[in-house]
Amino acid sequence: MNSKPAKPKKLEDDSKSPPPLRPGSTIGILGGGQLGRMTAMAAADMGYHVHVFCPEEDAPAIEVAKSVTNASYRNENAMARFASGVDVVTYEFENIPLGPVEELAKLVPVRPSPHVLKISQHRVLEKEALNAMGVATTPFRPVNSAQELVAATNALGLPSVLKTAQMGYDGKGQIMIDATRHVPSVWPELKCDEAILEGFVRFRMEISVIVARDILGNVECYCPVQNKHEHHILAETIAPAPIPEALAAKAEDIARRIAIGLDLIGLMAVEMFVTRDDDILVNELAPRPHNSGHWTMDACITSQFQQVVRAVCGLPLGSPEHLRKARMINLIGDDVLNWERHTTAPNAKIHLYGKKEVRPGRKMGHVTFLQENNE
Ligand code: AMP
Numbered sequence: 001m002n003s004k005p006a007k008p009k010k011l012e013d014d015s016k017s018p019p020p021l022r023p024g025s026t027i028g029i030l031g032g033g034q035l036g037r038m039t040a041m042a043a044a045d046m047g048y049h050v051h052v053f054c055p056e057e058d059a060p061a062i063e064v065a066k067s068v069t070n071a072s073y074r075n076e077n078a079m080a081r082f083a084s085g086v087d088v089v090t091y092e093f094e095n096i097p098l099g100p101v102e103e104l105a106k107l108v109p110v111r112p113s114p115h116v117l118k119i120s121q122h123r124v125l126e127k128e129a130l131n132a133m134g135v136a137t138t139p140f141r142p143v144n145s146a147q148e149l150v151a152a153t154n155a156l157g158l159p160s161v162l163k164t165a166q167m168g169y170d171g172k173g174q175i176m177i178d179a180t181r182h183v184p185s186v187w188p189e190l191k192c193d194e195a196i197l198e199g200f201v202r203f204r205m206e207i208s209v210i211v212a213r214d215i216l217g218n219v220e221c222y223c224p225v226q227n228k229h230e231h232h233i234l235a236e237t238i239a240p241a242p243i244p245e246a247l248a249a250k251a252e253d254i255a256r257r258i259a260i261g262l263d264l265i266g267l268m269a270v271e272m273f274v275t276r277d278d279d280i281l282v283n284e285l286a287p288r289p290h291n292s293g294h295w296t297m298d299a300c301i302t303s304q305f306q307q308v309v310r311a312v313c314g315l316p317l318g319s320p321e322h323l324r325k326a327r328m329i330n331l332i333g334d335d336v337l338n339w340e341r342h343t344t345a346p347n348a349k350i351h352l353y354g355k356k357e358v359r360p361g362r363k364m365g366h367v368t369f370l371q372e373n374n375e
Contacts, residue, residue, distance in 0.1 A: 017215045018109075020314035021087050023047025026066070027312065028086030028108070030073070030101070032059025034353040034363060035289045036092035038297070040064045042305035048313065053082050060353045061092070073100045083107035090266060090312045092288050094120050095167050111312040112266035112287040119262065120285045123165050123196045130282055133261040135254055137282050138273070139199040146187035152197040153183050162186060165194040171232020176200070201281060203273035207241045209255035210293040212267040212307045215314045219259050220307070222300065222320040224251040227271070227292050230332075233361060237328040239295045243274065251280055258285065267308040269293060291330065291363070298349040298368040299326040325371040336364035347372060 021027075027043050029036045032054030040050040040061050051067040052059070062068050067085065071078035073096050082104075083089070089110045091101070098121060102114045119129050127137045141152035143162065153160060158181075164173035177186050177197075206229065210222040226241035227234055241248065255270040262268075269290030271283045293304035302310070302318025310317055331339065336358060342348045345367075352365035 018314060020215075021048070025049070025087040025313065026051050026085060027309065028053060028082055028089040029061065029065075029092055030054070030089065030096050031092035032056055032061040032068075033092055034060050034355075036061035037064055037353060038294075038305045038351075039090070039092060039289060039308055042303060043309045046306065046309055048309060051082065051086050053078075058356060060355055063354060073097050076100070076103070079104055080107070088312050090288070090308065091117065094286060094288070095169065112262075112264050112268065116262050116264055116266075116268075116287045120268075120287050121166055122194075123163060123168070123284075124194070126285055127196070129262070130258065130285075133257060135258060135261075135282055136279065138201050141197045143187075143195045143197045144193060146184040149187045149195075149197065150183050153177060156197060156199040159200040161198045161200055162190055163196050163198065164190060164192045165196050166192075171229075174232070201273045202276065203281075204276050204278075205241065205243070205274040206271070206283075207243065207251060207274055207280075208269050208271045208290065208292040209251050210267065210269050210290060210296070210304050210307075210320075211252075211255040211259045211264075212304075212311050212317050212320075213259040213264040214311050214317050215265055217260070218317055219256050220317045220320045221252040221255050222293060222296055222304065223322060224248050224272075225292050225295070231361070233330070233332060233363075234291045235330055235332070237292045237295055239299065239322065239326045239328070247274065247278055247280070254280060254282065258282070266311045267304060291366075292328075294351070294366050295326040295328040295368050296320070296322070297351070299324045299370055327369045327371070329367050329369075330363055331365040331367065333358060333360040333362055333364065339365065342367045345369065 026049040028051045030053050032052050037060040043050050049066040052061045052065040053069045055072050057070050069082050105114050119125050124142045127140050130137050143149045143152050159178040162175045206227045207224045209224045213219045223240040226238040228236040269286040273281045289304045297303040300322045342350050347370040349368045
């Protein structure tokens with residue numbers, strides 16, 4: 001007798017994706033900053049509720065969310081209660097402790113996945129993952145000691161940029177090392193155990209592409225935009241970037257490949273350098289709405305905030321097509337005190353984040369100028 005063991009019965013066909021979350025469902029957002037605020041507003045526009053989880057009691061997203069949990073990301077009870085009240089979770093910044101997000105993902109879908117978060121939290125893992133997909137990045141070396149720093153600067157040459165592997169943003173946790181520096185003494189200045197040395201790129205332009213991927217694997221890209229930074233903080237975005245069509249197509253293709261390679265469900269910004277030889281090097285990934293995509297709120301068929309809501313709720317993606325060209329400026333620190341002057345500017349759309357305290361370097365709002373007649 002030849003009796004085969006019975007096949008385990010499948011409870012459901014796992015080739016089918018789960019049905020989309022219907023309006024009335026609740027999106028949990030980790031983080032309460034302006035990106036969470038604008039995501040919550042887009043979610044409300046589409047009939048979804050938002051539950052914001054963040055430690056700060058006066059965070060910008062709070063006043064536009066239906067529910068709020070003010071607790072540490074490491075508060076397990078608060079996280080479990082949060083999970084039981086939401087249908088999907090997303091995040092509005094990368095610097096959330098990974099462990100609690102991995103635990104949360106056992107209880108409720110987290111989109112983009114904790115794997116994507118893990119890669120984007122660590123500059124070395126991120127560059128290794130990108131290179132493994134055949135995507136070019138700045139040349140780099142992992143650095144964990146003064147000795148390794150010396151070896152890395154010998155390999156990459158000077159100038160180079162030493163960055164903390166984790167938790168850096170807006171140029172924080174970065175030291176430029178040029179030939180005038182005594183290299184070993186730079187290491188203790190960074191005050192961290194894990195770092196990365198990157199070759200300094202003499203780029204022609206900084207650009208970014210915002211890419212979204214839905215639950216079925218469909219991908220949509222916004223056009224590449226040019227980003228101008230002041231003191232390492234984004235000051236201005238020009239949309240579309242003034243680059244030849246072929247280069248724009250190359251940038252979009254890179255973003256698309258990354259979204260597929262990471263199995264992204266959600267939205268991600270890919271920051272890139274355009275070199276003087278028109279090569280594109282990826283600098284950084286941000287698996288969430290991004291400051292360089294704020295212009296899409298006023299100039300595109302689907303804003304980046306609506307797009308992330310669509311993607312994480314399992315809806316089809318909207319068109320990223322832009323109806324106007326646009327220029328976005330950030331209102332940083334004291335800039336916001338002059339907000340009124342933009343009220344009379346033609347084609348200006350003002351967005352303020354409701355932050356009470358003005359601090360130097362703090363993003364307080366932004367203004368998008370829509371171009372007349374698409375000139
Ligand atoms: P990041 O935090 O890596 O996005 O860096 C902030 C800004 O610093 C970038 O937008 C660039 O303007 C500049 N920067 C960072 N890394 C490099 C690099 N390897 N070469 C040249 N400029 C860089």
